Structure formats: C-alpha cells, structure tokens
Amino acid sequence: MTFGEKIQKLRKEAGLSQEELSYQLEVSRQAISKWERDNGYPETEKIVRMSKLFNVSLDYLLNEEDTQKPEINPDEKGIYVSREMADGFLAYQKRKMIKIGIAAGLFVGGLSLSFWDAEISMILFMVVVILGIILLFSVKLADNPYRKIWKESLSFDKTVKSELTAVYADKKKLAHILNLVGIALIAIGFLLCPMIVPAEMYVLDNIVFACGMVLAGAGAFLCVYMAGIVRAYRVLIMNEEYHENRK
Incomplete structure (x- = not known):
C-alpha cells in the first residue's frame, strides 16, 4: 500500500473530507488530493501531524510494505490539535x-x-x-x-x-x-x-x-x-x- 493510499484510507476511516483534512493540516485541498494520488509528498511536520491525527505510527505511514495500522498510543485517542x-x-x-x-x-x-x-x-x-x-x-x-x-x-x-x-x-x-x-x-x-x-x-x-x-x-x-x-x-x-x- 502506497503512502497516498494509506492517507486516503485513514482519512475515510476518520470520516474526514479532503477539505476538512486540509484545514487541520493547514494546507490546500489540492495538496491533499496530490498526496492521495502519490503525485507529491508532504513535509515532515505534516507527516508527524497526520501520525498524531490518525493515531498511527510514523513507520506505518512511511513504510509501504507495512499494511497493518498500529496505534501510536491506545491511551491518546481523539483528534490531534x-x-x-x-x-x-x-x-x-x-x-x-x-x-x-x-x-x-x-x-x-x-x-x-x-x-x-x-x-x-x-x-x-x-x-x-x-x-x-x-x-x-x-x-x-x-x-x-x-x-x-x-x-x-x-x-x-x-x-x-x-x-x-x-x-x-x-x-x-x-x-x-x-x-x-x-x-x-x-x-x-x-x-x-x-x-x-x-x-x-x-x-x-x-x-x-x-x-x-x-x-x-x-x-x-x-x-x-x-x-x-x-x-x-x-x-x-x-x-x-x-x-x-x-x-
């Protein structure tokens, strides 16, 4: 599973539209669309923020061979702000x-x-x-x-x-x-x-x-x-x- 596919999957599981995710990451909706199509790559700070937002590890996001979704901390549920x-x-x-x-x-x-x-x-x-x-x-x-x-x-x-x-x-x-x-x-x-x-x-x-x-x-x-x-x-x-x- 590619980075873009993971972002799209996590976004849909969280019930977020591309526009809502773009607001939370302080980027444009077009940027989210490009990432999901693997036509671009976000900055490190955005990747870290998505990791906290979706409660997944950085390894899961960055490693294309990892198809499981481990949580970073089961005690820290919720939207990362x-x-x-x-x-x-x-x-x-x-x-x-x-x-x-x-x-x-x-x-x-x-x-x-x-x-x-x-x-x-x-x-x-x-x-x-x-x-x-x-x-x-x-x-x-x-x-x-x-x-x-x-x-x-x-x-x-x-x-x-x-x-x-x-x-x-x-x-x-x-x-x-x-x-x-x-x-x-x-x-x-x-x-x-x-x-x-x-x-x-x-x-x-x-x-x-x-x-x-x-x-x-x-x-x-x-x-x-x-x-x-x-x-x-x-x-x-x-x-x-x-x-x-x-x-």
Missing part, C-alpha cells in the same frame, strides 16, 4: 459569535424603532429583523471545518495545552467583566430606562425608552459573544469534562 489548528478554531468561533451577537443585538435593539410614531419605523424594524435573520442563516449555512472538535475527544501536546490554558485564564477575567457589563446594560435598558421619565412626558419618555432598547441590544451582543468565546476555549482545554456533561 496543533497550536495552528487551535488558533484557527478560535478565530472561526470569534467570527461566528460576532455574527450571532450582532443578530441578537439587532433583534433587541431594533425594538427601539417601535417607539417611533412614523410609519417608516415599522419598515425599518422589519429591515433590522431581516438583517438579523440573514446573519443567523449565514452562520448556519457556512462550512464549518472544525465541527469534529465539538463532537470528538481531543489530544494535545503538553505545551499547546498549557499555552491555551494560560490564554484562557486571561480571557476568562475579561469575559467575566464584559458579561457583567452586558447584563448591566440589559437591566438598564429594560428596567431602569422605563422609570426615568414620567409617562406624561410622552415624547421624552419614548426617546428614553428607545435609548434603553439600544443599550439592551449592546448588552445582548456582549453576553452572547463572550459566552460563545468562553465555550470555545472550554471545549479545547476542558474537553473531557465538556463531553461528560453532554452525556
């Missing part, structure tokens, strides 16, 4: 949560338009809602090359996991502060603003109500975005606990 793959996953999650957070902010903040008397306010409100729906559908329909990270166990180099843990410790403090800010903005928008101006002052009361909804929308964005980022870090560094909680 390099620092590059972890950074790519986190960057993808940030882009995703920005869209979801903006959609949540638009849905809540868009309520400010309901306090306008003009007929165009309803049209503008519907436009805002449609924009939010489009953002959510763009997230749902987008290709997610990292979906297996949420579903399967992960394996790391010790240095990679320690680095991610250190970054998470710093991010967690900021996330806690921003979550509190978001909750405060939502509380101000929904609870405090309606009480500031007497109902008799109709025009000013509507303006304050509208401003309150905008503040609540900003708070919704912060809460949704930070919750998604914290969850992404946790699935990486607390992978075993995450999967146990899902069972």
Whole structure:
C-alpha cells in the first residue's frame, strides 16, 4: 500500500473530507488530493501531524510494505490539535459569535424603532429583523471545518495545552467583566430606562425608552459573544469534562 493510499484510507476511516483534512493540516485541498494520488509528498511536520491525527505510527505511514495500522498510543485517542489548528478554531468561533451577537443585538435593539410614531419605523424594524435573520442563516449555512472538535475527544501536546490554558485564564477575567457589563446594560435598558421619565412626558419618555432598547441590544451582543468565546476555549482545554456533561 502506497503512502497516498494509506492517507486516503485513514482519512475515510476518520470520516474526514479532503477539505476538512486540509484545514487541520493547514494546507490546500489540492495538496491533499496530490498526496492521495502519490503525485507529491508532504513535509515532515505534516507527516508527524497526520501520525498524531490518525493515531498511527510514523513507520506505518512511511513504510509501504507495512499494511497493518498500529496505534501510536491506545491511551491518546481523539483528534490531534496543533497550536495552528487551535488558533484557527478560535478565530472561526470569534467570527461566528460576532455574527450571532450582532443578530441578537439587532433583534433587541431594533425594538427601539417601535417607539417611533412614523410609519417608516415599522419598515425599518422589519429591515433590522431581516438583517438579523440573514446573519443567523449565514452562520448556519457556512462550512464549518472544525465541527469534529465539538463532537470528538481531543489530544494535545503538553505545551499547546498549557499555552491555551494560560490564554484562557486571561480571557476568562475579561469575559467575566464584559458579561457583567452586558447584563448591566440589559437591566438598564429594560428596567431602569422605563422609570426615568414620567409617562406624561410622552415624547421624552419614548426617546428614553428607545435609548434603553439600544443599550439592551449592546448588552445582548456582549453576553452572547463572550459566552460563545468562553465555550470555545472550554471545549479545547476542558474537553473531557465538556463531553461528560453532554452525556
């Protein structure tokens, strides 16, 4: 069995498409296709990464006479996550949560338009809602090359996991502060603003109500975005606990 045939066999057994494997190895899909057709050969670093990704030895990958698939370590099951793959996953999650957070902010903040008397306010409100729906559908329909990270166990180099843990410790403090800010903005928008101006002052009361909804929308964005980022870090560094909680 040639090197290319082994790569193709291992990829299919792992349930990965060429595109998904290319994301994990930080190469193009065309490169994977060439390797599988034995028209090219990956760098040593990529071979080592595939060895860890597929849980096979380097000898198995490099020795064409070896047709058995020995595991490198039965205690280290799961997808191998390099620092590059972890950074790519986190960057993808940030882009995703920005869209979801903006959609949540638009849905809540868009309520400010309901306090306008003009007929165009309803049209503008519907436009805002449609924009939010489009953002959510763009997230749902987008290709997610990292979906297996949420579903399967992960394996790391010790240095990679320690680095991610250190970054998470710093991010967690900021996330806690921003979550509190978001909750405060939502509380101000929904609870405090309606009480500031007497109902008799109709025009000013509507303006304050509208401003309150905008503040609540900003708070919704912060809460949704930070919750998604914290969850992404946790699935990486607390992978075993995450999967146990899902069972």
